[in-house]
Amino acid sequence: MKGLWTKDIRLISSQQKNLAVIWLVAAGILIATDQISFAISYTSVITIMTAISTISYDTFDNGNAFLFTLPFSRKEYTREKYLFSLFWGMITVIGGILLVVIVTAAKGTLLMRSEEIVMAVLLNIPMLLIFQSMALPFLLKYEAEKGRIALAAMIGGIVFVVIFFFKMFETAGIELIDIVMNQMYLKNITLWASIYIISIVIWFLSLKIAEGIMLKKEF
Template identity: 35%
Template sequence: MRGMLVKDFRLLLMQKQFFVVIVAVSVFMIASGQNTSFIVTYCTAMGMFFSVSSIAYDEFENGYAFLFTLPVSRRGYVAEKYLFGILCTGITWLLSVVCCGIYEQIVRPASDPAEQVLITAISGLVLFVPLAVMIPFRLKFGADRGRIVMMIVTALLFGLIFLVAKAADSFPVLKQAVRAVNGLSGPALSGVAFVFAVLAMGISAFVSIHIVEKKQF
């Protein structure tokens, strides 16, 4: 597991110029008055995308075949991908929260830092859901096909959300559920987001293990 993490972090460091671009874009967005919670979401999403891209590196030039001759089990490989995803997403989230928090305190000293942290925590946790969706699709379909499938799935998800929103008018139960979520306090909402993220990652890891154990190289 540690060896695989070292490999992925070394591959990640190779892309350091992209991180410079992300920081530059973030600074530009702050300068143009963009909300800091949006910047946190943007940076965290980028961290998540980079973590998932490690699967494409493994796949490059039939690399999987050799990887699975190394002292790492297929389950271990999947576990490492999730850990790497959580670390990348978590680290970029934490760094962006700290940077944006400092900026907020300088520019708007009156703002409540606890409230800011809560909002960004929720936005960070929510991003584990797309991570949970992306990893099994990448493992199953590879980088190129996986991207196309992800686009289709995203379109379907938006369609589903749209339908649920429409249906909410006709079904009081749904309306009540949406109202209940909207009415939750900050800590309760982050608790719900946390449970949701853990559930999504758990189900996703289960599916990914099944995919990788079935794979032949």
């Protein structure tokens, strides 16, 4: 697995300019709008997408046919993709925190917004786990273009169902968003534990599904 990590790190390092632009955009938005949660989420999601895109490089010009002649199993390859993209996502979360701390400290609002920063980070981590859980099985099964189309269709379907669900409650006179947001405070340990347990379970289920996909795949 060490060789796979080395390969993917080199692929990521070849995109330094793109990553620099992502961070500059995030910094600009944060300075202009004070959108802490957006800055952290934007940088981490885009970076994890960059890490996941290494699958496209592996499949380019039937590259997998050669790649799997090397001494590692398909399960090891799948696990490496999950761990590698998660690693880069977490590194970016740390980078996002530093960016937010620097900008808010420069504005003199760090202490006032410390709870908001913690909330943004706590929400961002399970969001990354779920996003990764959704994206990787599709990209491993359908590869680059078809995988992105299938993933976009699925995300669009989920967004439609969620919006429909909230609209149904709104029609019934229930403001579900307000109810949820009122429960999202730092001392609600039960809620936070539930969110993290659910996202971790989804992540492991996705990994097992992806391993099954790779074992059945023909190159």
